[in-house]
Structures are given as structure tokens and as C-alpha cells.
Amino acid sequence: MTLTAQTSTATSYDLGPACALACRACGHRMDLAAEFACPQCFGPLEIAYDFGRVTREDIERGPQSIWRYKGLLPVPSTVSDHPNTDPGCTRLLRADRLGAALGIKNLWVKDDTGNPTHSFKDRVVAVALAAARELGFSVLACPSTGNLANATAAAAARAGWDSVVLIPASLERAKILMTAVYDTNLLACEGTYDDVNRLATELAFDQEDWAFVNVNVRPYYAEGSKTLGYEVAEQLGWRIPAQTVIPIASGSQLTKVDKAYGELAALGLVEDSPYKVFGAQAAGCSPVSTAFAEGTDVVRPQKPDTIARSLAIGNPADGPYVLDAVRRCGGVVTDVTDDEIRDGIRLLARTEGVFAETAGGVTVANAKKMVESGDLDPDADTVLLITGDGLKTLDAIEHQVGPKATIPATSKAVREALGL
Secondary structure, three states: OOHHHHOOOHHHOOOOOEEEEEEOOOOOEEOOOOOOEOOOOOOEEEEEEOOOOOOHHHHHOOOOOHHHHHHHOOOOOOHHHOOOOOOOOOOEEEOHHHHHHHOOOOEEEEEHHHOOOOEOHHHHHHHHHHHHHHHOOOEEEEEOOOHHHHHHHHHHHHHOOEEEEEEEOOOOHHHHHHHHOOOOEEEEEOOOHHHHHHHHHHHHHHOOOEEEOOOOOHHHHHHHHHHHHHHHHHHOOOOOOOEEEEEOOOOHHHHHHHHHHHHHHHOOOOOOOOOEEEEEEEOOEOHHHHHHHHOOOOOOOOOOOOOOHHHOOOOOOOHHHHHHHHHHHOOOEEEEOHHHHHHHHHHHHHHHOOOEOHHHHHHHHHHHHHHHHOOOOOOOOEEEEEOEEHHHHHHHOOOOOOOOOOOOOOHHHHHHHHOO
16 A cells, blocks of 8 residues: 555545644644654654634533544544444443552542443544545454454444454454454464564555554544543543553553543643553563663563553554653553452452453552552542453453352252351
8 A cells, every 4th residue: 555645635534623644753744644654754643633612511412422522533524424333431430449459549440341342442443434434445454452353343344344354363262253253354363463563564555445443544543542531531520530540552542541631621621730641561561661660761672471462562652652641740650460460350340340351450450559659649539441341351360260169059058158
């Protein structure tokens, strides 16, 4: 695919308030198009906006999905007229029992397991699909560590598009099946996610009609993560939480939640109050937390070796920008072991009735670590982002949980088993 063939003037597309692409490294601006790398310095491109007047009332009158925020996203004005998975408006739970266990007085859990394919990836894919349709693509594609594969296949099926999904062959069985059921063109590739991502980048240049959601339409796709920040603020009564703990894979989610908070304040939708964002990684794939601990701006690639496969990106594209965001606001980035991840999954489940995948265990376990180290203020309002459903990663806890006992079907046996 020749990316320059997709370029056009900004006025050619109906992409809402999006007005240009801007390089995050050098600031170069260019017309909206299917581009992801700056032609001047090869830095990453992101969406620049010219927001009109947006009010709380406008948002609150919107649909119960991310499209209530369409005035803040790079999507067509007619986005709701086309079949989509309509993700978003997931629950924000007051988590007092988990808070007591962690030592946090005012704790909330943003439970994104309620999305159509049970992860936050439905948000980013919905925005990518809407933009890809406007940009003239006809096939939806992605490289994925699992959740994105599910979301891409489902969104394409809902829209009536063909899809191509590339995954590492070592992916969790549940995520493979959950992608294949949508009858996508699913290809399991030898190697790590970083190998699969390189392959997708090559294909994005060759296949003219394929919109790789996290490659050639990545600037649009990434903006979908902002809706997590918008929803948290709205659900808290239009205020930004003092502390938000966010799992890191590519790092885009953290940078976009940070961006969302900034946009809400700039537009006067929330009070412009100080806040901190915190990054959470698994020790077996911790390039960003390693760079943070070393005090460097260079995120050195690592070979992933962790049960948290959805976060197993050894060369995270947004790693340096995560460091910038976290350091600017006074947060930290830490990591935890696989055993701590399992403990985090079980702690969240038994205290709040939320079964998270391994990424959720990473968030909970890192929050615990941050409280113990003094980095997380136990008295400040805190939100943990739980981004995927535990049914996708059953293998991570299958040897830690199970029946208390196997008994005859008699009341006597029940009493004996329970020590009654």
C-alpha cells in the first residue's frame, strides 16, 4: 500500500472536529489521511482538533455508547447511521472492599469487561472502523495480542466487512476461538507480537484496501481510548480523579486517557484540577517501567515472558510518551511478577465480583505495590482501569482455583466439607 495515495485535503473527509494530523515529535502538520508516520522526521502522527462548542448537556443527551462523545472524536457526523458494535458506557464501580484490602479510602474500578467483545479494544476499533469507512477502505485488519483480534473480527462482522487478523501462534486458546468464531481470516504467525506487528506494517504498504486499525489508521484508532477518560470523568460527576492506574501494552491507552483529561479541562467540561496517571506493567515485559526506574527517556525493547499476554509488547510504540505523561504529572510506572498478577486477579474477584483477565491483575497488583511504596496516595480519589474479561485468560488461574472438595450429594457431606 502506498500511504501517500490515500492523502487528500482535510475538507475531503467528514471526520468531525478532526482538522489535521500532527507529528508528536516535531510538530509538523498535514492534511487528514491514512498516514501514521511524519514525512519530515518519521515520528508518530496524531489527530489535531478544532473543537466547536461542546457542552455537558450535549453529551448527556447522546446515546449510551462512545458516540455520545462524537463531538470530541475523529469520526463522521453520521457515525451512528452505520452498523457498529456501539461500545462504551461501561460501569464505574465504587470499590470499597478492594479499597480496604489495598489501603485506598476512595477507590473506583472502571470495568470495561462489559463491552461487546469484553475489552476496551471495542472502543478503539469502533473509532478506527468509522474513520476507515470515511477514508475509503473496505477491509478491516490488525496484528493483535488477543483482545484487538476479538474486537476487529466482531466489528467487521457487524459492519459487513471482510477482515484479516494476525496473531502470535502462542496466544491464549480462548482468544483464538473468540476471534475465529466471527469467520474472519485469522492467521496465526510464528514469533512474538512484535514480529506480527512488523508483518502487518509491511502488508499495510502492499494491500491498498486494508485498514490496519493499529497501523495505517492508528492516529484515528488511538483516539478511541480517550473515551475511557471521558466516561470516568462524567461518571464521577464531571470531575477528573486525582489518580488513575492504567495497564501498559503499547502505552497508547495511558497517553490518550491523559489527553482526554486535558481536553475536558480545556473545554471547560470539568474543573482544571491536578491529577496523576500511573502506568502498570508485568515484570516479564516491562520496558517502560525499566526506563522509568532508570530515569532514562530511552525505552529499550524486551523479549516478553509473562502470563499477561495482552500486555506483551516488547517494543511499545508509545513508551516514550508514557514516560513524558507520567513524569509531567508526578506519577510512576511499576511492574509486578506473574504470581502477583494472579493474586491481583483473585483479589479483585473476591472483593468486588469482577473477574479480570491478566491485564486487570497487573493493574490491581501494581496499585497495591504503589500504595506500599508510598507512590499512590491512599487518601486521594483513585480509579483502576480493568480492561478485559477473565474468561479470556482462564489458563492463568486454572491451577490456583477450583472446588473446595468433591463430595457425595448429601447434606452430611456438605456439613463435613464445610466444618459445620
